[in-house]
Amino acid sequence: MTDSGLRASLDAEYFDRLYARERDPWRFETSEYENGKYRATLAALEGRRFRRALEIGCSIGVLTALLADRVDSLLSVDVSERALAVARRRCRRKQNVRFAQMSLPHQFPPGPFDLVLISEVGYYWDARDLALAIDRVAEAAAGGTVELVHFLPKVADYPQSGDEVHDAFLADPRYARRTGTRAERYRIDVLEVRR
Numbered sequence: 001m002t003d004s005g006l007r008a009s010l011d012a013e014y015f016d017r018l019y020a021r022e023r024d025p026w027r028f029e030t031s032e033y034e035n036g037k038y039r040a041t042l043a044a045l046e047g048r049r050f051r052r053a054l055e056i057g058c059s060i061g062v063l064t065a066l067l068a069d070r071v072d073s074l075l076s077v078d079v080s081e082r083a084l085a086v087a088r089r090r091c092r093r094k095q096n097v098r099f100a101q102m103s104l105p106h107q108f109p110p111g112p113f114d115l116v117l118i119s120e121v122g123y124y125w126d127a128r129d130l131a132l133a134i135d136r137v138a139e140a141a142a143g144g145t146v147e148l149v150h151f152l153p154k155v156a157d158y159p160q161s162g163d164e165v166h167d168a169f170l171a172d173p174r175y176a177r178r179t180g181t182r183a184e185r186y187r188i189d190v191l192e193v194r195r
Contacts, residue, residue, distance in 0.1 A: 007159035010124040012079045012103060014157075019082035028062040037186055038063050041119060041149050044179060044188045045070065050115040054140070056104055057121030061087025067117065068094040075109055077102040105133035111140030119149040122165035123158040130160060130168055138174040138193055146175065146191045153185065162187055 018025045028034050041063065050071045058064045058076035060083050068074050074097045078084050081101050091097045100109065105125070116137050125133055137146055148169060150162030160168075166189050169175050175191040182188075 007126055009126045009129045009159060010157065015078075015080040016082060019080050023086060024060055028060060033185070034062070037149065037183075038066055040181060040183070040186075040188060041117075041147065042066060042070065044147060044181060044190050045115075045145075046179070048145075050145070052113050053115035053117065054109060054111075054113045055117045055119070057119065057124075058087050058099070059083045059120075061090040061099075063117075063119060064097060065091050065094065068097050071115065072096060074098070075100065075113075077104065077109065079103050105129055105136050108136045108140065111142075112144065113141045114144040116141045116144065116146045117149070118146065118165075120151060122148065123150060123155070123160040123162055125165075126159040130165065134169055134172050134175075138172070141193045143195045144193050145178070146193060148189045148191070149186060151186050152182075 052073045053067065053071040055064055055067060055074060055076040058078045061076065064076045064087055068091065076087065076097060077100045079101065084099050084101055088099055102109065122130060122133065148166050150165055152162045154161045166187055169191060170177060170189070174194050176194060178190045178192050180189045
């Protein structure tokens with residue numbers, strides 16, 4: 001087991017503390033880096049439209065608002081109610097978006113989903129929770145698409161690195177890589193889930 005596998009998953013209290021100090025702790029609203037990554041995230045979907053999508057870890061809903069234009073029905077979940085309150089206000093005119101407070105992967109909404117987006121959240125899970133997430137997503141999105149987007153530099157607080165998350169999904173035979181992009185600071189992989 002790697003050193004990262006020994007660290008526990010980050011819990012709701014960790015994120016509640018962050019959002020209590022600052023409404024947008026990662027500068028999702030104002031960062032040019034984040035804005036460019038959002039454009040790349042949507043571009044990697046190659047103009048496809050989806051019927052029913054799940055966004056895991058929506059935070060304050062900046063990417064949610066953009067993704068909503070690509071799907072008929074979007075369920076966006078986060079562990080932090082503080083973040084969800086901001087996301088709900090941001091997307092209040094998006095009739096196709098619903099929000100739920102959930103602690104994934106132990107809680108998981110029922111599928112099927114033809115798109116699951118896991119953006120900047122997989123590295124918060126320890127090795128056991130990451131394995132559970134891989135199973136739950138495979139079940140909920142069989143025959144569908146999974147998009148992984150993660151920051152690459154190692155963060156001391158996080159149990160996994162972005163590469164470890166992507167490599168774990170790609171090592172599972174239920175997932176086949178459709179496309180991938182590696183930028184200086186982030187990685188995007190679009191996977192198809194075998195039935």
